Amino acid sequence: MPVDPIRSVLIVGGGTAGWMTAAALAKIFGDQALDIRLVESEQIGTVGVGEATIPQILLFNRMLGIDENEFVRATQGTFKLGIEFVNWRREGHSYIHPFGSYGSDMDGVMFHHFWLHARQRGYEVDLPEFCLQIIAARQGKFLRPVPDARNSPLGHIAYAFQFDASLYAAYLRRYAEGRGVTRTEGRIANTRLDPETGHVQGVQLENGETIEADFFIDCSGFRGLLIEQALKTGYEDWSSWLPCNSALAVPSENTGPPSPYTRATARKAGWQWRIPLQHRTGNGHVYCSDHISDDEAANILLSNLDGPALRDPLQLRFTTGHRKKFWNKNVLAIGLSAGFMEPLESTSIHLIQSGIARLMTLFPDRAFNPVDIDEYNRLTLQEYDYVRDFLVLHYRQTERDDSEFWRYCRNLPLTDHLARKLALYQTNGRVSREKDELFNETSWLAVLDGQGVVPQGHHPLVTGLGDAEVDARLEQILGAVRASARQMPSHADFIANQCAAPADIQLFQA
Ligand SMILES: Cc1cc2nc3c(=O)[nH]c(=O)nc-3n(C[C@H](O)[C@H](O)[C@H](O)COP(=O)(O)OP(=O)(O)OC[C@H]3O[C@@H](n4cnc5c(N)ncnc54)[C@H](O)[C@@H]3O)c2cc1C
Structure with a gap:
């Protein structure tokens, strides 16, 4: 069958999702005959939060071919080695979910099995001591991986970024417009559907202008202007697993050098984030309004800031879950219009990125073959399911009552996938990763161990090496991690030397 290529794409919305999509399409389609337009409304604005990321964003930046130091400068960015979870297992307890691994695997067996075995023999050093990212984070240090140190932990430093979401969107806008994306300012008032196919034909702005396209990418945020308001796709509510439904966000003044990690502190009916940037600190309180009033949530947030608040808190409401179809007819939802699972593990920007990657693999022609659409929806749902289960683990495996x-969270329902993961770890300390699952074995291990799940056993092969040999290797790894941390500069010095943002960030704004 002859291919009838898509000739025009309209991206609806210019938040992080809209501009990431525009930048990626502009880069990938390059000089091909594809008209890429984006419409956004300054009057409506963007959600304005979304400041912490995970390491996969490095792949997105690499695909765009952007210079990392320039990107960090332009977004007032800092580096992130993991997330510190305070008060999650119990009040007064803290652990870090790092981006790098613990120790090094031996004889094909994951490192932590040797540590578990040693623990049973009375070894006292905690697992986090074997992870360079955790030690460096606690010491306020940062370094990019050193390419010629492959045999040292310094060669394997995994990291992500913390940045100002509005500056990120502005940065991507300059990138996309520089590569031919056309931006239209205006508020969409109506959507026109094809009476026969039900496909979206075009959108009409308040000023009467109509924009038509073959393919529409709905990046309009929670309102889901096309995917929901026009196509009535439906929403799968996940509140029974992820009960938080409100957030208050507020920036505060920096009071010291920015830490190279995000902090998530559990509160009585939710949790509070702290994301340090170069020019300020982002803070927010994510909570369940069934268990706490907005006023009390605001008081908790404001009385737990490191420095003075820079404005009044911004109130956000959401329902965790996702659209019943992420791609429906000729509309693909990316970003908050597709779904939201709360920001505990900073996954939303990644879900935008993986949505774009899947779109590139399954990019349609004007026939909009249902096989491609179904595959997109199947793979996206699978990714959401796995992320949800990882988030539920944080809430459910707690000693807090x-x-x-x-008390509600301790009894959250378990999916089969999460029940299987828990049983595997509880029995013999095994952690497994499904194909295409976002969070790897190290992430699951970090949270299982951090939340206080203790395995009864370990991999049987670890006894083959002999106790003395294992003890010697553990000491050697510990020494290498500590020596590596000593060689790293402070996070503040690293930024000052490589990518300090100019005092007047306006220089960088669109
Ligand atoms: C409390 C909270 C904390 C978060 N923290 C993180 C985090 O740390 N890390 C992370 O990865 N993600 C985080 N996220 C998610 C992240 O903010 C979003 O995934 C990201 O900002 C993408 O948003 P968006 O572009 O989909 O929507 P929005 O930012 O809401 O953008 C919607 C766009 O659509 C436009 N629009 C809407 N209606 C119309 C109309 N009628 N006409 C014209 N234009 C219209 C708007 O003008 C805007 O440009 C967080 C989200 C929340 C709610």
Whole structure:
């Protein structure tokens, strides 16, 4: 069958999702005959939060071919080695979910099995001591991986970024417009559907202008202007697994050098984030309004800031879950219009990125073959399912029972996938990763161990090496991690030397 290529794409929305999509399409389609337009409304604005990322964003930046130091400067960015979870297992407890691994695997067996075996023999050093990212984070240090140090932990430093979301969108806008994307300012008032196919034909702005396209990417945020308001796709509500439904966000003044990690502190009916940037600190309180009032949530947020608040808190409401179809007819939802699972593990920007990657693999022609659409929806749902289960683990595996909220969370329902993961770890310390699952074995291990799940056993092969040999290797790894941390500069010095943002960031704004 002859291919009838898509000739025009309209991206609806210019938040992080809209501009990431525009930048990627502009880069990938390059000089091909594809008209890429984006419409956004300054009057409506963007959600304006979304400041912490995970390491996969490096792949997105690499695909765009952007210079990392320039990107960090332009977004007031800092580096992120992981997330510190404070008060999650119990009040007063803290652990870090790092981006790098623990120790090094031996004889094909994951490192932590040797540590578990040593623990049973009375070894006292905690697992986090074997992870360079955790030690460096606690010491406020940062370095990019050193290419010629492959045999040292310094050669394997995994990291992500923390940045100002509005500056990120502005940065990508300059990138996309520079590569031919046309931006239209205006508020969409109506959507026109084809009476026969039900496909979206075009959108009409308040000023009467109509924009038509073959393919529409809905990046309009929670409102889901096309995917929901026009196509009535439906929403799968995940509140029974992820009960938080509100957030208050507020920036505060920096009071010291920015830490190279995000902090998530559990509160009585939710949790509070702290994301340090070069020019300020982003803060927010994510909570369940069934268990706490907005006023009390705001008080908790404002009385737990490192420095003075820079404005009044911004209130956000959401329902965790996702559209019943992420791609429906000729409309693909990317970003908050597709779904939201709360920001505990900074996954939303990654879900935008993976949505774009899947779109590139399954990019349609004007026939919009249902096989491609179904595959996109199947793979996206699978990714959402796995992320949800990882988030649920944080809430459910807690010793906290000091509030109604935490007592509720301790009894959250388990999916088969999560039940299987828990049983595997509890029995013999094994962690497994499904194909295409976002979070790897190290991430699961970090949170399982951090939340206090203790395995009864370990991999049987670890006894083959002999206790003395294992002890010697553990000491050697510990020494290498500590020596590596000593060689790293402070996070603040690294930024000052490589990518300090100019005092007047306006220089960089669109
Ligand atoms: C509390 C909270 C914390 C978060 N923290 C993180 C985090 O740390 N890390 C992370 O990865 N993600 C985080 N996220 C998610 C992240 O903010 C979003 O995934 C990201 O900002 C993408 O948003 P968006 O572009 O889909 O929507 P929005 O930013 O809401 O953009 C929607 C766009 O659509 C336009 N629009 C809407 N209606 C119309 C109309 N009628 N006409 C014209 N234009 C219209 C708007 O003008 C805007 O440009 C967080 C989200 C929340 C709610």
